[in-house]
Amino acid sequence: MPRSLDLFLAALAPTIWGSTYIITTELLPDGYPMTAAMLRALPAGLLLLVLTRTLPHGKWLVRSFVLGALNFSIFWWLLFVAAYQLPGGVAATVGAIQPLIVLYLSKLLLDQSVRPVAVIAGIGGILGVSLLVLTPRAALDGVGILAALGGAVSMAFGTVLTRKWQPPVPALVFTSWQLTAGGLLLLPVVIFSEPALPPLDMGAVIGFTYLGLVGGALTYFFWFRGIARLGPATVAPLGLLSPVAATLLGLIILGETLSPFQAGGMVLVLISVWLGQHAQRNPPMAAPQASPTPISEKF
Structure with missing residues (x-):
């Protein structure tokens, strides 16, 4: 499959996020x-698990729970906390540091060099997102900022370890393992720390369904597939598309306005994403192929 199509599918994930x-x-x-994060992960993970009919075994069971915690349980919980505490795409401003974290984690864990152009692209992305969403009307909350920062660190570790720990199974199977593990880790926390949900109206049902199936299962399949084929340092800058999409949705749905500074920030983000792709000149290592001897159990 052409690299451009791999990039396009990987870019769809943060755009939808x-x-x-x-x-x-x-x-x-x-x-x-926590309830929102659990309902986003567990039903979608179980559905994919039924469709793929493949269970993790041995070390992949442990790794699935580690990655499920980093990519889903911790990240989504903090993401929802940030979304409740911060207006609009402010949380995405702090989260924009994630590509830089991925660069240095890739050097530490994958022995990949850090290219100056990639660092410049990462800094440009942070500046662009700041211009895009940090308006005078944007109120900052300490808890929300810490949650957004913690989410960025968790997702960065999950992104790099997803590439380091590539199982010999298709990306859809790997996605089902992580989603299910992440949801299971959140389930006892939800039971003991949050009250029961009130009766859900149709809007809430649609929202949870969309976040689980589209914002969870589909997008993370694209994301993990991109990490395997392109490498984390190439895929991570695509995450900067998320605040761009959030801002555009605010314009279209909520009737928000876009100032010249915000428009400039959007352009700077797109340039940074482009630079982030071209900074990785060496092709990434080929993703491990499915083993003829399955490591997982069928059910």
């Missing part, structure tokens, strides 16, 4: 971040 903020604030009941 940009809708998380507006879905959370406009459709979901307020004050249930």
